[in-house]
Amino acid sequence: MRYPxxxxxxxxxxxxxxxxxxxNQSVLFTMMTFMALAQGLxxxxxxxxYLPFGYVGFFGxxxxxxxxxxxxxxxxxxxxxxxxxxxxVVVGLILGPLxxxxxxxxxxxxxxxxxxxxxxxxxxxxxxxxxxxxxVKIEQVYAPTASYATMLAVLLLATGLAxxxxxxxFGLGLRAMHQDPISAGLAGVDIVRERLIVWLASAGIAxxxxxxxxxxxSVFYPDAVFTLQISVFAIVFALFGGVGTVIGPLLGAxxxxxxxxxxxxxxxxxxxxxxxxxxxxxxxxxxNGLMSLLIRRNVDVL
Amino acid sequence: MALxxxxxxxxxxxxxxxxxxxxxLNLVFGVMRMINLAHGQFIMLGGFGAWLLVHELHxxxxxxxxxxxxxxxxxxxxxxxxxxxxxxxxxxxxMLSFILFFGIxxxxxxxxxxxxxxxQRSLPGEAxxxxxxxxxxxxxxxxxxxxxxxxxxxxxxxxxxxxRTRLGFATRAIMADRxxxxxxxxxxxxxxxxxxxxxxxxxxxxxxxxxxxxxxVSPSIGDSLTTTSFAIIxxxxxxxxxxxxxxxxxFGVGTMLxxxxxxxxxxxxxxxxxxxxxxxxxxxLLGKAVRSA
Numbered sequence: 001m002r003y004p005x006x007x008x009x010x011x012x013x014x015x016x017x018x019x020x021x022x023x024n025q026s027v028l029f030t031m032m033t034f035m036a037l038a039q040g041l042x043x044x045x046x047x048x049x050y051l052p053f054g055y056v057g058f059f060g061x062x063x064x065x066x067x068x069x070x071x072x073x074x075x076x077x078x079x080x081x082x083x084x085x086x087x088x089v090v091v092g093l094i095l096g097p098l099x100x101x102x103x104x105x106x107x108x109x110x111x112x113x114x115x116x117x118x119x120x121x122x123x124x125x126x127x128x129x130x131x132x133x134x135x136v137k138i139e140q141v142y143a144p145t146a147s148y149a150t151m152l153a154v155l156l157l158a159t160g161l162a163x164x165x166x167x168x169x170f171g172l173g174l175r176a177m178h179q180d181p182i183s184a185g186l187a188g189v190d191i192v193r194e195r196l197i198v199w200l201a202s203a204g205i206a207x208x209x210x211x212x213x214x215x216x217x218s219v220f221y222p223d224a225v226f227t228l229q230i231s232v233f234a235i236v237f238a239l240f241g242g243v244g245t246v247i248g249p250l251l252g253a254x255x256x257x258x259x260x261x262x263x264x265x266x267x268x269x270x271x272x273x274x275x276x277x278x279x280x281x282x283x284x285x286x287x288n289g290l291m292s293l294l295i296r297r298n299v300d301v302l
Numbered sequence: 303m304a305l306x307x308x309x310x311x312x313x314x315x316x317x318x319x320x321x322x323x324x325x326x327l328n329l330v331f332g333v334m335r336m337i338n339l340a341h342g343q344f345i346m347l348g349g350f351g352a353w354l355l356v357h358e359l360h361x362x363x364x365x366x367x368x369x370x371x372x373x374x375x376x377x378x379x380x381x382x383x384x385x386x387x388x389x390x391x392x393x394x395x396x397m398l399s400f401i402l403f404f405g406i407x408x409x410x411x412x413x414x415x416x417x418x419x420x421x422q423r424s425l426p427g428e429a430x431x432x433x434x435x436x437x438x439x440x441x442x443x444x445x446x447x448x449x450x451x452x453x454x455x456x457x458x459x460x461x462x463x464x465x466r467t468r469l470g471f472a473t474r475a476i477m478a479d480r481x482x483x484x485x486x487x488x489x490x491x492x493x494x495x496x497x498x499x500x501x502x503x504x505x506x507x508x509x510x511x512x513x514x515x516x517x518x519v520s521p522s523i524g525d526s527l528t529t530t531s532f533a534i535i536x537x538x539x540x541x542x543x544x545x546x547x548x549x550x551x552x553f554g555v556g557t558m559l560x561x562x563x564x565x566x567x568x569x570x571x572x573x574x575x576x577x578x579x580x581x582x583x584x585x586x587l588l589g590k591a592v593r594s595a
Contacts, residue, residue, distance in 0.1 A: 049394075049397070051397060051400070051401075097581050098580075098581070100581075101580060103396045103397055103400070104337045104396055104397065104400045105536075105580060107400065108337075108529070108532050108576070109576065109577055109580045109581075111529060112529060112532075112533070112572075112573040112574075112576045112577050113573075113577060115529070115570075115573045116570055116573045116574060116577065119567075119569055119570050119573070120570075123566055123567065124566050125566050125567075228525060232404075232408075235401070239401070270412075272408055272409075272411065272412035272415070273408070273409055273412035273413060273416075275405075275408060276405045276406065276407070276408030276409035276410075276411075276412060277405070277409060278405070279401060279402065279404060279405025279408065280385075280402055280405040280406060280409070282405075283389075283398050283399075283401050283402040283405065284385065284388060284389075284402070287392065287393075287398060
């Protein structure tokens with residue numbers, strides 16, 4: 001699994017074949033959504049060390065921007081999904097100054113930002129625009145297969161970006177910056193610019209994923225796309241697999257989401273307890289995730 | 303004018319109470335340089351402790367205060383020695399502890415959901431006095447005054463601890479510089495563990511009054527309490543109990559004013575304050591927030 005093209009091909013093949021084998025397409029779709037989100041979060045956290053606790057804010061922004069574009073402009077849905085991604089990038093640009101903060105301050109401030117977006121979107125006073133707490137309906141464009149393909153494309157895009165970060169000169173600069181920003185800056189890495197690019201890329205992936213998700217659901221309440229649990233899942237899935245790698249977040253999301261689909265839906269409180277425990281154990285004993293087991297043995301993983 | 307007076311006085315009471323809500327987080331961060339993301343969940347545990355006392359043992363909820371202190375010690379001691387020294391040795395203690403405490407928060411929430419279900423629970427209003435006390439013609443329930451008084455006592459007690467006791471001096475030394483404190487012979491782990499237990503106890507004490515001040519307590523209330531606490535300690539200044547009071551008052555009065563004049567937007571207040579303060583004055587209010595490159 002050293003070659004990006006091979007990983008992308010396997011990923012695409014898997015999600016094109018699986019619907020014919022396994023009947024429950026919505027589980028597969030949600031699994032792809034979380035794989036894309038875990039990968040998008042990995043772009044930022046894995047390569048720069050900034051943990052976006054409010055990552056769901058971009059997802060929700062994408063979902064709402066897409067729905068509003070569908071409702072008010074009547075453009076082709078795919079264009080609206082791209083608009084959702086763009087909206088998330090714009091929000092990312094506005095929140096760019098957050099990158100001045102370090103560590104946990106960044107995470108908390110980002111969480112606050114996502115809550116603000118949520119409270120604005122879900123506000124009763126805006127019910128004629130966003131539907132407020134009553135949610136949105138775009139069932140006129142409901143298309144499960146097309147939205148499934150769109151989400152797959154988003155997943156492939158996120159994975160391609162991660163592979164680029166992992167193997168390119170740009171990514172090398174990122175890793176240098178992650179380990180020692182001052183030295184990296186002295187060595188000629190434009191840290192402010194690179195960090196902003198990664199932040200916007202990560203935001204854009206979440207926005208696109210949100211757009212495709214909104215298209216697939218087509219009727220939803222604001223809670224469905226703004227719940228903190230989406231951030232949490234993306235973080236835990238990425239950590240479990242191993243951040244800073246390409247395969248890690250995909251593997252982590254696929255395994256843990258499958259686990260969630262089996263027991264989490266019927267007994268969510270067991271799952272919450274188990275994943276809380278999993279987080280604690282991961283941090284204490286395996287802070288670099290499953291992939292670190294391979295890397296420790298000198299296996300060259302992407 | 304009556305509305306404004308009501309909002310201001312209510313905001314001050316509310317703010318004093320929320321200083322207590324935030325102060326434990328402030329203390330733990332100052333001493334351990336770790337963010338206790340489970341802070342809100344510990345507050346919630348305090349609330350449920352009081353609820354159990356009232357509904358199972360038919361005691362006054364005020365007995366929740368010693369219970370919270372006991373809980374803070376029983377949970378804080380093993381938790382500190384179980385995870386913190388190990389984390390301090392890792393590559394990135396600040397970020398890893400952040401994630402770890404998040405995991406602990408999830409576990410607490412899940413266990414409480416198991417035992418108590420998702421219902422919101424409230425406490426009988428008359429337990430802390432059934433009347434109202436008025437100031438400048440504005441009446442507030444007795445429970446608000448009790449909560450504010452307990453908050454002032456706790457914060458004053460912490461201030462005395464910092465300024466009058468040897469352990470308090472050692473705690474402040476660790477806040478100033480952990481390594482130097484160790485070099486002067488302070489048992490950093492012991493002093494930090496005590497500070498951690500005090501932090502959790504204060505969170506639990508605040509929790510006792512949450513059903514009165516917020517209206518009810520439920521297992522899922524933790525996360526919003528944590529973010530609110532954050533906003534408050536960031537507005538105030540870290541490591542300084544009196545600073546937390548400033549943060550609490552700004553938050554309390556701000557929230558009450560919004561609730562009075564723009565009710566539907568009032569839940570934005572803590573988050574917007576947090577963002578604005580963090581972005582405008584990251585170095586002025588707390589130097590640690592800014593990265594060095």
